[in-house]
Amino acid sequence: MEFFYVSLLCLFVLLISLSLHFLFYKNKSGFSGQIPPGKTGWPVIGESLEFLSNGWKGHPEKFIFDRIAKYSSYVFRTHLFGEPAAVFCGANGNKFLFSNENKLVQAWWPASVDKVFPSSNQTSSKEEAVKMRKMLPTFFKPEALQRYVGIMDHIAQRHFSDGWDNKNEVVVFPLAKRYTFWLACRLFVSVEDPAHVAKFADPFNELASGLISIPIDLPGTPFHRAIKSSNFIRKELVSIIKQRKIDLAEGKASPTQDILSHMLLTSDESGKFMHELDIADKILGLLVGGHDTASSACTFVVKYLAELPEIYEGVYQEQMEIAKSKAPGELLNWDDIQKMKYSWNVACEVLRLAPPLQGAFREAITDFMFNGFSIPKGWKLYWSANSTHRNSEFFPEPLKFDPSRFEGSGPAPYTFVPFGGGPRMCPGKEYARLEILVFMHHLVKRFKWEKLIPDEKIVVDPMPIPAKGLPIRLYPHNA
Secondary structure, X not given: OHHHHHHHHHHHHHOOOHHHHHHHHHHOOOOOOOOOOEOOOEOOOEOHHHHXXXXXXXXXXXXXXXXXXXXXXXXXXXXXXXXXXXXXXXXXHHHHHHHOEOOOEEEEOOHHHHHHOOOOOOOOHHHHHHHHHHHOHHHHOHHHHHHHHHHHHHHHHHHHHHHOOOOOEEEHHHHHHHHHHHHHHHHHXXXXXXHHHHHHHHHHHHHHHHHOOOOOOOOOOHHHHHHHHHHHHHHHHHHHHHHHHHHHXXXXXXXXXXXXXXXXXXXXXXXXXXXXXXXXXXXXXXXXHHHHHHHHHXXXXXXXXXXXXXXXXXXXXXXXXXXXXXXXXXXXXXXXXXXXXXXXXXXXXXXXXXXXXXXXXEXXXXXXEEOOEEEXXXXXXXXXXXXXXXXXXXXXXXXXXXXXXXXXXXXXXXXXXXXXXXXXXXXXXXXXXXXXXXXXXXXXXXXXXXXXXXXXXXXXXXXXXXXXXXXXXXXXXXX
């Protein structure tokens, strides 16, 4: 199917005047200075296909490192998703972009994102993101997170009981998605019933797989399926929102029980409350961001623990000490999470080698200089986690799995960036830490396991995913 819509795109390109290829040269004609080395690739398409195909082949870092070597530069020029772009690499590139948020650069997403997340008041995804970042800290501050630990533990117990226990073999990635999505539904919109959660699952998978894709809205393409799924989920969320309004009015729901209640009861500076469709869009984005990346991380935790028995043993010993300290039926708490130091070091090394967020785009909001090169206003800027995570300059023997990298003060600033950094640090970082550690606790407490496909291919589209979902054979500890 990928070849089908790629062929369509190429056919479309042939019908476009080649002059489009040179538009960005005209755009920068009024700005003096040497632009970064690089090339623009095909007309209109630029180097997007190579950028995406390296991920489909499981080696997204190849696009980056090939060009660093070719141009002997940690910043290079390219053309992605129809836009002239510069790729910033290394710790200095990360620091520059993260530190100049809303000064020299601002967040940017391909047009496909705005089409999948249309706001009812027609504001852009950039403006919506700013609003959300102002709203989220209340729900991700320590006192709120402490309340989530018990809820996460309760959901995790149900999840492992339903999906893992009494099974000889399981496929990990779909189960990890079910776990993190269940948590997001419970904590963001207070939907806990497994049947209700399952109703959303397949549409969310379609949405996530087509969110960052070539924007061809034709039947059968990932982009078309993403738009169709987002419309379905949005309608379901509006139904939940309408019922919550009634429940709040009748005192059946709490104003502080979740993000949905907060959105319904919070007005902006002018006293206006958000429209139901606005809230649905925001909740939709939160549900995607709140579970999709964590499910990838949980899956790769399982992968690496299967491959590295000595690492598994360290996690197992730490988690069993915590398990033995609990009374029967007692839920995990905040203090238990703080004891999981080795487990979190292991999770961080997983996030280094398989970052769910491969990178992100910014847009230059003014002309500026970086590393001696001129960056014109309007150019798109991309930072890549792998430009530091898999770079021996920052992590010696970068392909070696070594949790000790995160002991003491840990990696140098701006080198370990699975959650971004600076003002753009993901506000859900601590939430993700909790759900990953609770998952690890229940996983190793119950099982050892082995991979059924020893050399299973990894596909990055847009997150890293084992091609067959990581099937494993389970060996329960009480067997």
